[in-house]
Amino acid sequence: ASVVIRSGEALLGAQGGFTPSNGKKQHTPFYDVSQTDWFYDTVGYAYENGLFSGMDANHFAPYATMSRAMLVTVLYRMAGSPAVEGTSPFTDVPAGKWYTDAVLWASKNGIVQGQTADTFAPNASITRQQLATFLYRYAQAKPVQSNLSAFTDAGQVSAYAADPLAWAVENGFVGGTT
Numbered sequence: 001a002s003v004v005i006r007s008g009e010a011l012l013g014a015q016g017g018f019t020p021s022n023g024k025k026q027h028t029p030f031y032d033v034s035q036t037d038w039f040y041d042t043v044g045y046a047y048e049n050g051l052f053s054g055m056d057a058n059h060f061a062p063y064a065t066m067s068r069a070m071l072v073t074v075l076y077r078m079a080g081s082p083a084v085e086g087t088s089p090f091t092d093v094p095a096g097k098w099y100t101d102a103v104l105w106a107s108k109n110g111i112v113q114g115q116t117a118d119t120f121a122p123n124a125s126i127t128r129q130q131l132a133t134f135l136y137r138y139a140q141a142k143p144v145q146s147n148l149s150a151f152t153d154a155g156q157v158s159a160y161a162a163d164p165l166a167w168a169v170e171n172g173f174v175g176g177t178t
Contacts, residue, residue: 019083028043039062068121071134086104131168148169
């Protein structure tokens with residue numbers, strides 16, 4: 001299932017869209033993002049603030065699936081890309097990759113855990129419950145009472161993700177697909 005983010009502005013910190021210092025609408029180099037897209041201002045904010053750089057110089061790929069490494073990299077950039085030391089505890093996160101420092105930082109700060117004891121699965125698509133968990137841990141939110149009863153598939157949510165997903169729903173980051 002693909003991830004639906006309800007409010008990119010809330011996640012990225014923009015208030016009412018993004019207007020650069022020159023007062024004009026953000027212009028991005030992305031051919032696949034137009035001013036009529038509902039996510040235009042959020043993409044502009046993410047691009048201008050170095051959170052996302054696009055799939056290449058001219059394509060943002062707004063409908064592409066996000067990987068675990070992509071989200072961790074965005075969170076790492078939001079934290080200011082702090083210096084990290086050491087090596088990754090995950091055998092599938094080699095040194096020198098675009099996501100290596102981000103995964104190491106997120107692991108050391110308790111934001112992520114591996115898919116197994118020694119694998120992170122950086123290229124795996126991120127699930128909604130993983131997204132909620134990573135955001136929850138990043139925000140260092142206080143646990144909320146899990147209340148996902150409005151969703152018919154709430155019983156499929158893993159125990160580790162119940163509080164983070166309830167937090168993400170409560171704060172408007174994610175919602176149901178129906």
